[in-house]
Amino acid sequence: MPAFVVVIMCATPAALDEFGGWTALQGHATGFFHTEQIEGQWWLVDPVGNVFFSLGVNAVTFEADVIQGTNRIPYAEACLAKYGSREAWTAAALANLRELGFNTLGSWSGSYTFEQGMPYTIILNIAARAGANWQHGRAADLFSPSLDQAAEKAAAEICAPRRDSQLLIGYFLDNELHWGPDWRAPTTLLEEYLMLPPDAPGRKAALDFLRARHATVEDFSAAWGLSIAEWAALDDVKFAGGNRTPQAWQDSLDFLRLAARRYFEVCNAAIRHHDPNHLILGCREANGFAAEPIAASARGLVDVF
Known part of the structure; x- marks a missing residue:
């Protein structure tokens, strides 16, 4: 079984650092995400030196698809009605992602989701x-x-x-x-x-x-x-x-x-x-x-x- 699968199965919230890195296997703390070979295996390593298996969602965005021929964005309308603001939706969305075990925002995510702890x-x-x-x-x-x-x-x-x-x-x-x-x-x-x-x-x-x-x-x-x-x-x-x-x-x-x-x-x-x-x-x-x-x-x- 590949090592990264073992990490997902064995890692518990207590074994993860603030970036979502796995504290049981460490590389060097450089202050930034980087690649590093540890015991013959290449890993992503997070800023504090723990190995990191990136599990992300490609597009985390308040402004989803527009109905063709209109200016309506039903998803945003529903979220605005439920959360009251895009900022409140963002906080709730990130909390939900963490609870589900995700630790990365993909490149099609709204820029307002960046620098919010994930x-x-x-x-x-x-x-x-x-x-x-x-x-x-x-x-x-x-x-x-x-x-x-x-x-x-x-x-x-x-x-x-x-x-x-x-x-x-x-x-x-x-x-x-x-x-x-x-x-x-x-x-x-x-x-x-x-x-x-x-x-x-x-x-x-x-x-x-x-x-x-x-x-x-x-x-x-x-x-x-x-x-x-x-x-x-x-x-x-x-x-x-x-x-x-x-x-x-x-x-x-x-x-x-x-x-x-x-x-x-x-x-x-x-x-x-x-x-x-x-x-x-x-x-x-x-x-x-x-x-x-x-x-x-x-x-x-x-x-x-």
Whole structure:
């Protein structure tokens, strides 16, 4: 049985500290949540040095879903009638969560629930600020200065004011980015970047990558099963997924590693500049195709993935 299951089964309220950490197994007290290897096992460790198994609710919020076509939020209306104010609801909600054994507020929780005695996480939406749309599968140009600007703005606005918080566990970078073929879009990131406008930094990065990998445009065309005689002819190619040659797949995976590495480098640098104390929790993933290359690209730049 995994050790963390034993912790949940055996831990009693008396064995938990003020953060929800398990006092029977200790690491180092650093004043912040951190990762630590104890007896060969990696753990989250809370600010006072006790191991911490994060058990959270994704969205603890007074403002739940709105009835489409109206301004009504029935959940908020019911809670306001019962509790009298959002502040009273927040206190009751957190008390209920603690009684049920939860110890973490997820990233879609209302900001008014933070710093109220329960550990929490925040999502920065850095690529989303730079143009990504996770619901529709639109990728941001990860080679554009807009990514650097988005990371700096998010870190300055969100991370800097919280750098000394003991209740903050850490930051998720983004939600379910489109890294490659999935239910939202059938194209790889390399194919999408090749279809960007000619002056887009991502388009230039994609072409530079392919030119460095293939000696001539004829070699590239043959390897990808295309019929082009010059690089400029790619302007007229519209990739739509479907059958790819083995070399096209390999090129796409290797370019993905390159693009993802830049993404994690930019995010890491911005966050660490403004907040050296809290965990970088990677980005929430929903694409099995990209799991290995994304994890490899994130190595050394995130604390948890």
